[in-house]
Amino acid sequence: MLTRDELRRYDRQIMIRGFGEEGQEKLKRARVFIAGAGGLGSAVATYLAVAGVGIIRVVDHDKVELSNLNRQVLHWDDDIGRSKVNSATEKLKKLNQEVEIEAIDEMIAEANVSQLVAGFDLIVDAMDNLPTRYLLNKAALEMDIPFSHGAVYGFEGRAMTIIPGQTACLFCVYHGVTPPKEKFPVIGVTPAVIGCIQATEVIKYIVGIGQLLTNRLLVYDGLNLEFTEFTVKRDQNCEHCGHLVTKGKK
Amino acid sequence: MNAKVYFHGYISPYPNLVNIAEVSGNTVSECLDHFVNLYPRIKKVLFDENGKVGEYFCIAVNKDVISAEELAKPVKDGDELHIIPMIGGG
Numbered sequence: 001m002l003t004r005d006e007l008r009r010y011d012r013q014i015m016i017r018g019f020g021e022e023g024q025e026k027l028k029r030a031r032v033f034i035a036g037a038g039g040l041g042s043a044v045a046t047y048l049a050v051a052g053v054g055i056i057r058v059v060d061h062d063k064v065e066l067s068n069l070n071r072q073v074l075h076w077d078d079d080i081g082r083s084k085v086n087s088a089t090e091k092l093k094k095l096n097q098e099v100e101i102e103a104i105d106e107m108i109a110e111a112n113v114s115q116l117v118a119g120f121d122l123i124v125d126a127m128d129n130l131p132t133r134y135l136l137n138k139a140a141l142e143m144d145i146p147f148s149h150g151a152v153y154g155f156e157g158r159a160m161t162i163i164p165g166q167t168a169c170l171f172c173v174y175h176g177v178t179p180p181k182e183k184f185p186v187i188g189v190t191p192a193v194i195g196c197i198q199a200t201e202v203i204k205y206i207v208g209i210g211q212l213l214t215n216r217l218l219v220y221d222g223l224n225l226e227f228t229e230f231t232v233k234r235d236q237n238c239e240h241c242g243h244l245v246t247k248g249k250k
Numbered sequence: 251m252n253a254k255v256y257f258h259g260y261i262s263p264y265p266n267l268v269n270i271a272e273v274s275g276n277t278v279s280e281c282l283d284h285f286v287n288l289y290p291r292i293k294k295v296l297f298d299e300n301g302k303v304g305e306y307f308c309i310a311v312n313k314d315v316i317s318a319e320e321l322a323k324p325v326k327d328g329d330e331l332h333i334i335p336m337i338g339g340g
Contacts, residue, residue, distance in 0.1 A: 040340045128340040130306070153260045153337035173315060174336040176305025178261070184339040185260075191340065217308070217315065219258060219334060221268065228258075230308075230332065232315045 002028070006098065010052055023207035024052060030206045031055040033117050033145075035108055035136055036126035037084040038062070039071035039186060040150050043195025044124050044202070046074065049092045051203055055100045056092070059116055060084045061107040071188035108132050113139045122202055125149045126195065128184075130177040134240075137162070137170040141241050146205055150198045154185045155222030157194035160213055160232070161201045165247040167214035168232040171240035190222055251276060253329040255285040261335045263291040273331075278311060279321045281331055296333065306336040 002024055007014070010024050030053050034041050037060035048056055062084050064075040072084075079087040085103035092101045106112060108127075113135055117123055123140045125148060127133050133149065140147035140162065147162040149170050162169045197218065204210040217230045236242055257269040269292070273284035282303070286293035298304050308315050310332040316323065325331070 036340050038340050126340050128338065130336065130338040133338070150340070151337045152339045156258075156260055156337055158337055173308050174306055176336075178306045178336060178338055184337075186339050217334070221258070224268065228313070228332075230310045230313050230315050230334065232308075235317060 001025070006052070009096075009098075013051065018209040019207055023209070026206050026208070027052045027203065028054045030122075031057070031120045032122050032124060032202055032206075033120040034058045034124045034126055035132070036060055036128060037072070037074065037088040038068065038126065038128055039152065039188065039191030040126035040195040040198065041124075042072045042074040042088070043192045044126055044150075044199045045088060045092055046095065047196060047199035048202060049096045049099045049101070051199070052096065053099060053202070053206070055102065057102040057104060057116075057120065058085050058088055058092075059104040059106055059108055060088075061105060067183075071186055071191050073188065073192075108135065110135060114143065117143060117145060120145060122205060123147045124198055124202060125151075126198070133170060134177075138240050140164060141169055141244060148198045148201050150191075150194045152186055152190045152194050155187060155190055157190055157197075157218075157220035157222070159194055159197045159201075159218040159220070160216065161205070163212070163214055164241065165244040168234045169238060169241040172235040172238045173217060173232050175239075187222075190220075193220060193222065251325050251327050251329070253281045253325045253327075253331055255281060255331045255333065257285070257289070257292060257296075257333045259335045260337065261295050262289075263295065264289060276324055277321070278309065278316065278323050278325055278331060281325055281329075282309070282321070282333070285331075285333075304335075308334050308336075310334065 064079040074088040089101045089103040141164045149160045151158045219228045275281035
């Protein structure tokens with residue numbers, strides 16, 4: 001049941017056809033896991049918080065650095081040296097105090113990933129490296145939790161949504177890791193674009209409206225301002241999802 | 251057969267974000283070989299030490315992503331091939 005303040009706060013989105021108070025209540029009951037409080041994580045967490053997602057767990061083990069501030073908009077000058085999850089939580093609570101933010105200052109690893117994501121309705125990949133993305137992809141599939149993949153580099157972005165047992169997973173598309181680099185180039189608008197696409201997918205999934213970005217890899221080219229979509233299909237021999245019984249089409 | 255190849259992404263050693271070339275070949279593999287002849291510096295990036303397409307690339311034919319096994323697939327005149335590297339930043 002929504003309170004009077006919630007009805008007013010979310011009035012404009014409740015007005016959206018197919019959304020309604022029922023959709024808002026679904027958001028209020030939802031639990032979303034965000035892996036990373038960097039560029040993508042800042043955008044996703046901001047828009048999920050203002051949309052009224054009930055519980056948002058943000059996991060990151062980094063501290064805020066000056067070089068983060070061109071894109072990680074939840075962190076400000078005064079936050080340099082602070083834990084990213086604490087810095088993010090403070091801003092998100094100010095944006096919407098109705099939302100519960102769980103800040104976990106841990107590195108996501110094989111040993112803790114299942115425990116961290118257990119009980120969540122959806123996992124958002126806002127990581128800054130490929131090995132952890134594969135780890136999250138695998139955990140999402142094993143625990144039957146939908147997974148939103150996003151990645152950025154310079155003016156480029158990728159996004160894809162994965163419904164375990166129904167749609168292609170990240171490992172159906174890519175297998176290896178790119179040559180390691182200490183740091184990657186990026187401008188703040190790129191994670192903002194991709195993070196907002198991921199937040200859109202989360203909201204649509206929870207509310208149950210629209211067509212998800214499943215079995216489609218979205219490639220964003222900010223320099224030419226082009227979005228290109230590629231059709232992907234489940235690989236029956238996929239190491240991550242090949243063993244899952246197909247549940248039906250999405 | 252004549253096809254058009256698009257190489258997307260930062261990983262290109264060339265300055266353009268998307269490198270495009272008209273190529274000819276009977277299969278996807280042959281078209282990729284022709285493409286790297288035109289863009290020789292991409293060869294080292296696209297293929298691994300065994301001469302296979304690197305695992306962090308996906309290849310699409312007319313916007314449908316294909317598997318590594320399908321690289322032997324024949325191409326038709328006018329097909330568009332896309333080479334898409336994975337990216338990892340966040």
